[in-house]
Amino acid sequence: MNAVYKRDLKSYFSNMIGCLYIAFIVALVGIYFSFYNMGNGYPYFGDVLNSISYIVFLALPILTMRSFSDEIRTGTDQILYTSKASITRIVMGKYMAMVTVFGIAMGILCFCPLIIATCGSHDFKVDYSCILAVFLIGAAYIALGMFISSLTESNIIAAVLTFGVLLLLQMMTGITSFIPTTxxxxxxxxxxxxxxxxxxxxxxxxxxxxxxxxxxxxxxxxxxxxxxxxxxxxSLIPNVLNKIPLTDSLNNFSLKTFDVTAIIYYISVAVLFIFLTTQSIQKKRYS
Amino acid sequence: MIEVKNLVKKYGSHLAVDHLNFTVESGKIYGFLGPNGAGKSTTMNIMTGYIGATEGDVLIDGHSISDEPEEAKKRIGYLPEIPPLYIDMKVIEYLKFAAELKGIEKGKRAKAITDAMQLTRISDVQGRLIKNLSKGYRQRVGLAQAVLGLPEVIILDEPTVGLDPKQIIEIRDMIKKLGKKHTVILSSHIMQEVSAVCDEVMIISHGKMVACDTPARLEKIMEDTSKIIVKSNADANSVSNILNTVPSIASVSVKKNEETGTVEAVVTTNTNEDVRERIFKAFAENDASLLELYSHKMSLEDVFIKLTSGSKKETEKVKRHTIKKKDEDADKEGEA
Structure with a gap:
């Protein structure tokens, strides 16, 4: 796992994708932060982060698209699967590398509440629990993106599919309002x-x-x-569909509720897609 | 060392490997020969655990590749048809990554990498990005990755494809060197390569093993079925008459070459004896000149083409001979 993790992490920074993603997130959040929190004197960073979190998530496919599809395309998956490392360890290594890049971006955002604190009233608990929630949702979406990437050998298809699914999830509440409740x-x-x-x-x-x-x-x-x-x-179908997007429970965190159920939900989704990734790789080996 | 048992691989309805059975002994170089699409790469991919078999199993040193993949895989070094290289890495970085992935102990990694680089002569490019290397060097980096930590079995899938003649010779020498201490299996469709490098040849066609023997023996077996070519200055009729007097000749076909004025006869025999001496004597007795007399020897290339082009009779014959020879060898060993 270590070898794959180190290689992937290094590659995210040597081919600029990791740097680009982090720079994009920091710039985007930075603009909102300086405008709302600094300019308008609004002390809740969590709220600002929540309101723009969808862009943070929609940009995730640029991190996840290459994870497996690039290996399949270039044939480098052969060195991975013929090594003594198990498939679960390889998948975990790759997953952790992506989560680390995303974590670095989130880590930089952790400075924002500190900056607010120097100016006056602040609420660290809410702000940091919001950052944690965004991080965990991101981690679950990364697992989803990785799973999609393991299905195809084209980076573009992986990126577009992941983007499409994430967009659908973001629009789910709007879509379900059209479904009859009878x-x-x-x-x-x-x-x-x-x-x-x-x-x-x-x-x-x-x-x-x-x-x-x-x-x-x-x-x-x-x-x-x-x-x-x-x-x-x-209203069974609309209710179930409304529960699918992970971001639905994000508001709870900015409303000063530390939603443990939501946290467990995020982690379960991540685990599910990591498992599905290993299964999709195994299926490819046997078909 | 390696036991392939009843291996079957199906891609949908296409049967890529069809109940393949063979054993590989340690310390020998095996050549895996077959036309494109014969199932060489598929078999190698199954042996190395890259893909799973539909049926059957592969045992590496007694460890099943499907049940104990970790134990089996650590005994194998594999160079696939397209070297699995991360082109955004430097050679040394890539080898460090490969060493860690293969689970070589931390203290031994540096030495293993140096040894592999020396063996494949890539020490001078270790600081360069793989994407800037030529095809030959990339192949060597792939080879270095395969021999890293000197595993007991080294499997190479068409290691010389796309290289220039000098590089081909170098890689062949490298393989010969490796074969002294390790079991090497290489696939190829270049006959000279196999006869120059390998101790044993396995010919595979349509996913089935059609022959397995030493290159020399395969040629010998096919020679038994061979023809004798006779060239003479005498006229066609007398050549035909002389040849017909020689015992154990099954058929004679005579052709006159109008340009040179010579007669060429192709003779087939109905025994395994060499009748060339009798033919020579018959010509001498009849006072007829003999310009050329040779048995039409099949090269490994002819053997290969004959076996893989689907002549069932030939295939059966070689199979019978191979088994018979092996039994004889076993008997001899037993007696010894």
């Missing part, structure tokens, strides 16, 4: 989701019996539930 709509949505899951399972595992079993039993269960307790379906 029970019937959610019921139909659930059935489509079950069918989609069984189709995806079939394409991955090529097992007709389990895939069709999954589809049929899932649909029957949903139908039964619909007739037994219809109220369960009311």
């Amino acid at each position: 029970s019937l709509a959610s019921f139909v949505g659930c059935i489509i989701a079950v069918i989609a899951v069984s189709v995806i399972y079939y394409t991955l595992a090529a097992n007709v019996i389990i895939a069709s079993g999954l589809g049929v039993t899932g649909t029957i269960a949903l139908v039964v539930l619909y007739f037994v307790k219809k109220s369960v379906y009311a």
Whole structure:
């Protein structure tokens, strides 16, 4: 893990991508910081960071796009997978290198509350918990970007796909407001989701019996539930979709609540995508 | 040292490796020969753990590549067809990275790197960025990475492709040097290379092993089936008549070369004996001149083309011979 971590981290700075990302974040946050906090005398840095966090996240694909797709394209993945290091360790090494670059950017932002403190009233707890939340959401999105990068050998496709997914997540609240909240709509949505899951399972595992079993039993269960307790379906789909974007809970932190559930959610998402990355690599080795 | 057991690799419905079985003994150089798409690289990629097999297993020194990858992989150094180089790194940085990745102990890394650089003669470019190196040097850096820490098995996938003749000779010498202490498996479709470097040749076609023997023996086996060429000044009829008097000749085809006025006859025999002496005597008895008399010897290249172009009969013959010879060898060893 160490070798991959050190190499990747060094490469982020030797090919400027790491420097560019950090410079972009610092410049962007710096402008808002000097305008709102310094210029207008608003003492809450956390709020300012939250309001521009979406740009911080949308720029993440430039960090994650190369992680695996570049290795696949140049054939350097051969030295990694034929070495004695396990795939999990390789994935962790790469992931930690990206998180470190992102962490450096977040680390620089940690000076902002200190600067505010020299001018008067401040709230370190809120500010630093906001920075921590942004860092953890970023770490989860990096895992997502890494997973997408492991699916393709083109940097551009990886970047565009990751950007698209992140943008969709950012717009999720807006999109869900268009979805009807009736029970019937959610019921139909659930059935489509079950069918989609069984189709995806079939394409991955090529097992007709389990895939069709999954589809049929899932649909029957949903139908039964619909007739037994219809109220369960009311606004179900919009509610679930609204919970998906990690940034949804970011406001809690600036409202002086240290949301432990959210923190656990961020970490779980990161772990899930790290796991999926190892699985996607393993699948490629066996197909 | 390496045992490949019933290896199968399918890409969708395409069978790339078809129930491949072979054993590799330590301290020998093996040549993996086959036309493009024969399954050489796929087999090597499975042996090194880069891709998984659909069926079967590979044992490296008794350790399965699928069940104990760590133990198996640390015994292998691999140079893939395209050297896996990070072009934004300097040579020395890359080798340090490779040494750490391979888990060479910290205290031994510097020496391992120096040894690998000396062996592949890249010490003078160690401070240069890999992207600025020529193809030959890049290949050597890849080779240095493969021999780093001197693993017991070194697997090289077409190590001389795209190099100039001088570099090819240098790399071959390097491989010979490595073969003295290590087991080396190299793939190639250049016959001279294999016959010059390897102790044993494995010919693979359509994912199947069609022959496995020493280069000399493979040539010898094919020579048994060979033809004899006779060139004479005499007229076509008398050449044909003389040849037909020689026992154990199966067929004679005579062709007159109008330009030189000579007659060339191609003779096939129905025994494994050498009938050249009898032909010579027959011509002498009939007072006919003999300009040339030689058995048409097949080079390894001919053997390769014949075996991989799908002549089932030939393939079976070589297989039978190979097995028979091996059994004889085993018997001899047993007796000894």
